[in-house]
Amino acid sequence: MTLFWICTLILVLIALAFFIMPAFVGSNQDQVASRDELNKAFFRDRLGELKEESVEGLVSHPDEMEKELQQSLLDDVPVQKQSQQQLFRPWLLFPGVLVIIGVSYGLYFSVGSAKQVIQWQDTVTRLPELTQRLMGDNAAPLTDQEMDDLTLGLRTRLHERPDDATGWLLLGRIGMANRDLETAQGAMKRALDLSPSDPSLQVGYAQTLMMGGEPGQVQVARNMLTHLLERDPKNLQAISLLAFEAYGNGDYAQAIDYWEQMKGLLDAKDSRVQMLERSIAQAKVDMHQSANPAPGVSVTVTLGPDVVLPDTGMVVVSAHTADGATMPLAAKRLPLSRFPLNLTLNDSDSMLPDRLMSQQSELIIRARIDQDGNVATKAGDWFGESSIVALGETATVTINTPYE
Secondary structure, eight states: OHHHHHHHHHHHHHHHHHHHHHHHTHHHHHHHHHHHHHHHHHHHHHHHHHHHHHHHTOOSOHHHHHHHHHHHHHHHHHHHHHHHHHHOOGGGGHHHHHHHHHHHHHHHHHHSOHHHHHHHHHHHHTHHHHHHHHHOSSSOOOOHHHHHHHHHHHHHHHHHOTTOHHHHHHHHHHHHHTTOHHHHHHHHHHHHHHOTTOHHHHHHHHHHHHHHOOHHHHHHHHHHHHHHHHHOTTOHHHHHHHHHHHHHTTOHHHHHHHHHHHHHHSOTTOTHHHHHHHHHHHHHHHHHHHHSOOSEEEEEEEEOTTOOOOSSOEEEEEEEETTOOSSOSEEEEEESOSSSEEEEEEGGGBSBTTBOGGGOSEEEEEEEEESSSOSSOOTTOEEEEOOOEETTSEEEEEEOEEOO
16 A cells, blocks of 8 residues: 555656746746847847948947947846846745645545545455454354455455465355355366365365356266265265255265265264254155155246345245135245256145145246245245146246335
8 A cells, every 4th residue: 555655656746847847947948048049139230230330430439339239238147147036936836736736636535446445455454354254163254245345355365366275265165155156166266276186175166066057067076076085085075065966966866875975974973964864864755756756746946137146045936726825735945056946846845734736736836035934925035926837737937026
């Protein structure tokens, strides 16, 4: 920041030099030179007139007249010096100097984003504190503004130190937390290029590829994680990512194998074991249902172009009677992830055992982005619904309407 103000001072001094130098050099010299030329011209003209008058006999003593003319030219020299001293008064330049300084810095502070520059520099100085809070287990979570400040500070540091693999990794994780896929993938790829043998960077980059949902990128991520497990069979992060990717693709048997493998690597008292057991149980139920599908509706959920996803929340997909009744017959809650979402609603998702989807011939499917887990729709939620579909058909729901 000090360098910035030094540079502005140098530029202002250059501007002042262009303003002041002509007053010392150009103006006085021009006026003095003009006076000298005028005096010389007058002397030559008068001298010529004296010679003509002498020839005509009008002047009786031409030599004395010529001496007087020369003396008058010499007598004018002190006057020239005195007038040269009086021509320039330094204090007359003082208002102009003030105007140049005032206009220069005044314009900068009014239109030069000085406040933003100061905030940016302050953010850079707070980078260690924000990073520690982000990585700390017991620290208070960062607000949206603090996350933006952390991102700005990181980008500044990475501009100054582009070979900082840890910084790129952190920027990639922030991008994933903000669902900024482009930033996440770019930062993770840069970190991996700097340290290609780091397992945590390989896992992080694979995770960003899976977030994108592109088949080619998912396959690259799957291959990367598979090769990583060949070198490090106990890498829980890699196994977990492969398990969720298999489960999302409906390969429940493969997902169960990965989760069983994770269970074998954890202590029996580890709290993660219970979570894995629940995941395995749910995968077995889904595998049974996929082998013996109940009558239902296949649903594809897409997002409208104006939808703004919240930082946290769920997607609630529900089936309703064809008359549009508020009470759903069946519902599923899914985490916010990539879109479009593909799922199936059937009797296993029924809300009440005596109100089954299979008892209805026609249905309406609704989808809603729920921010806080409250069943009731609230301001800020986005929702959409399908047209009437028959049981066993496919429904497409576009979430594009804000609830007000």
